[in-house]
Amino acid sequence: MELIKNVEKETVFNLAAAVPAEAGRVNSLTLSQMPGAKVTLFAIDADEGMSSHAAGGDAMVNVLEGTGEITINGVAHEVHAGETVVIPAGAPHAVRGVTAFKMLLVVILPA
Structure with missing residues (x-):
């Protein structure tokens, strides 16, 4: 069983370089999808993103x-490289690129 996929194991690599940024697009790369957790890498162009939705677990970005904008429960949060925000389970949220940006999303789901 492959727990972490789509990247080379036992090799040092640049995580942000693992998903390409493309003009006018949102690209993603699934790194793990298990019953209790999902890990996905995203590259989001400026003014692109994901409309409001909710997740069944806590989501850490x-x-x-x-630079991105994460709107949680109607409150916009500007986030920059090196910063992290946690979106509570069930909270409506949206994601938008202020500039082109890349993020690692970890969703932890209840048992």
Whole structure:
């Protein structure tokens, strides 16, 4: 069983470089999808993003490059490279690129 996929194991690599940024697009790369957790890498162009939705678990967003806007329960949070925000389970949220940005999303789901 492959727990972490789509990246080389036992090799040092740049996580942000693992998903390409493309003009006018949102690209993603699933790194793990298990019953209790999902790990996904995103590259989001400026003024692109994901409309309001909710997740069944707590979602931790770690910004790797650029600047994004994460709106949680109607409150916009500007996030920059090196910053992290946690979205509570069930909270409506949306994601938008202020500039092109990359983020690592970890969702922890209840048992």
